[in-house]
Amino acid sequence: MTIAEPTITTGGPALPQERRLVTGIPGPRSTELMQRKQSAVAAGVGTTMPVFAAAAGGGVVVDVDGNSLIDLGSGIAVTGVGNAHPHIVDAVAEQVASFTHTCFMVTPYESYIAVAEALNRVTPGDHAKRSVLFNSGAEAVENAVKIARAHTGRQAVVAFDHAYHGRTNLTMALTAKAMPYKRGFGPFASEIYRAPVSYPLRDGGLSGEQAARAAIGRIEKQIGGDQVAAIIIEPILGEGGFIVPADGFLPALAAWARENGVVFIADEVQTGFARTGRMFACEHEDVVPDLITTAKGIAGGLPLSAVTGHAEIMDAVHTGGLGGTYGGNPVACAAALASIDAFENEGLCEAADRIGDIIVRRFRDIAASDPRVADVRGRGAMIAIEFCDAETGEPDAALATRVAKAAHAQGVIVLTCGTFGNVIRFLPPLTIPLELLVEGLDIVATALRDDSQSSAR
Ligand SMILES: *Cc1c(COP(=O)(O)O)cnc(C)c1O
Numbered sequence: 001m002t003i004a005e006p007t008i009t010t011g012g013p014a015l016p017q018e019r020r021l022v023t024g025i026p027g028p029r030s031t032e033l034m035q036r037k038q039s040a041v042a043a044g045v046g047t048t049m050p051v052f053a054a055a056a057g058g059g060v061v062v063d064v065d066g067n068s069l070i071d072l073g074s075g076i077a078v079t080g081v082g083n084a085h086p087h088i089v090d091a092v093a094e095q096v097a098s099f100t101h102t103c104f105m106v107t108p109y110e111s112y113i114a115v116a117e118a119l120n121r122v123t124p125g126d127h128a129k130r131s132v133l134f135n136s137g138a139e140a141v142e143n144a145v146k147i148a149r150a151h152t153g154r155q156a157v158v159a160f161d162h163a164y165h166g167r168t169n170l171t172m173a174l175t176a177k178a179m180p181y182k183r184g185f186g187p188f189a190s191e192i193y194r195a196p197v198s199y200p201l202r203d204g205g206l207s208g209e210q211a212a213r214a215a216i217g218r219i220e221k222q223i224g225g226d227q228v229a230a231i232i233i234e235p236i237l238g239e240g241g242f243i244v245p246a247d248g249f250l251p252a253l254a255a256w257a258r259e260n261g262v263v264f265i266a267d268e269v270q271t272g273f274a275r276t277g278r279m280f281a282c283e284h285e286d287v288v289p290d291l292i293t294t295a296k297g298i299a300g301g302l303p304l305s306a307v308t309g310h311a312e313i314m315d316a317v318h319t320g321g322l323g324g325t326y327g328g329n330p331v332a333c334a335a336a337l338a339s340i341d342a343f344e345n346e347g348l349c350e351a352a353d354r355i356g357d358i359i360v361r362r363f364r365d366i367a368a369s370d371p372r373v374a375d376v377r378g379r380g381a382m383i384a385i386e387f388c389d390a391e392t393g394e395p396d397a398a399l400a401t402r403v404a405k406a407a408h409a410q411g412v413i414v415l416t417c418g419t420f421g422n423v424i425r426f427l428p429p430l431t432i433p434l435e436l437l438v439e440g441l442d443i444v445a446t447a448l449r450d451d452s453q454s455s456a457r
Pocket residue numbers: 135136137138139141164165166167234238239267268269270271295296
């Protein structure tokens with residue numbers, strides 16, 4: 001297979017784009033830091049890999065022992081433009097040197113407005129829009145719900161099976177999975193209802209329209225359309241397993257929402273900013289959400305999030321009803337402006353599609369002869385493989401964990417996900433050199449093959 005290199009020339013400091021293991025994983029310095037973590041950091045904070053970062057750029061993370069790891073996770077879909085993108089580094093350095101904070105609610109500054117204008121421009125739909133900035137994805141989701149309630153005067157909010165919307169109280173209530181996100185942390189916010197989502201591998205192959213009818217039927221019977229303030233959905237469900245609803249599901253929900261005066265919120269915190277090969281995943285089916293939440297990829301790793309939507313919905317909230325001390329911090333805004341510029345002008349949607357093609361082809365080939373690979377799915381550079389037991393068809397979380405661990409030991413950062421924990425997901429930086437991507441996939445594929453040999457013994 002010949003591989004065309006992307007024409008993009010971004011990426012962090014000129015780190016050699018190579019996998020290089022100079023110690024075991026973890027090395028001695030990381031092992032020492034892990035001990036310090038255990039005695040200083042709350043036990044509730046887990047880590048995927050026991051290695052500590054020293055530098056990162058392009059498609060690699062270099063650890064404190066000098067190992068260079070292939071990054072197939074982007075810090076959970078954050079560093080889409082590549083870590084330490086030079087334009088972001090410059091923009092941040094310049095902003096830090098002039099001022100770091102005034103609070104937009106006290107003495108505002110231009111860059112916040114410029115980010116809002118950019119978001120109003122790049123999000124789906126050409127209607128009049130407004131944006132408001134926050135710090136985290138969860139905070140954006142919370143505020144989208146506040147805005148929808150203020151606009152509609154209604155309270156009920158519908159979320160879906162397998163949804164993930166964050167870890168704050170309201171967003172825990174919206175999130176579907178108990179372990180590790182919710183267990184022991186109740187009581188949860190009220191007036192949250194759950195509807196079934198389209199999950200082609202597991203819903204018996206319902207069409208998008210059929211699955212939408214089931215969800216809408218549930219909503220109408222259990223709540224009543226005229227009581228619903230908002231439905232919130234990830235266009236591709238992220239933590240829940242990179243579930244791509246069948247074609248027609250999202251448009252049917254959006255149409256129902258429109259007919260019933262319900263605010264349709266697309267949570268694009270993970271799918272946004274070129275990740276799926278379009279600037280936003282809703283665009284694949286021409287869905288124009290009323291409100292869209294963004295975060296992760298927005299600012300190259302600086303904490304920033306946003307709610308963007310219809311002017312008349314956004315402006316329903318009284319002055320002073322939205323905000324926060326740090327929301328739209330000027331350093332994060334400078335980073336967001338540089339990264340949105342990179343997403344628009346550096347061919348990153350095309351890069352996402354090239355990456356996705358390579359991953360999908362690779363694992364569909366494997367799936368053709370390996371019944372443990374039950375599904376290979378996703379869009380752009382947001383691709384997952386779901387593992388099931390070859391005999392019983394039951395989700396095989398242990399296999400996903402073993403393959404991920406084996407890849408980690410070989411210096412490849414891969415993440416798992418899924419309600420059943422049986423999914424390996426690929427979220428490489430969009431600037432990863434394709435040779436390096438292929439090397440990373442080779443290692444995951446070998447780990448899978450070797451696992452089959454060891455279990456056949
Ligand atoms: C990660 C994520 C969130 C929460 O974002 P945080 O910045 O971790 O609070 C919300 N929604 C989706 C779809 C996410 O993937």
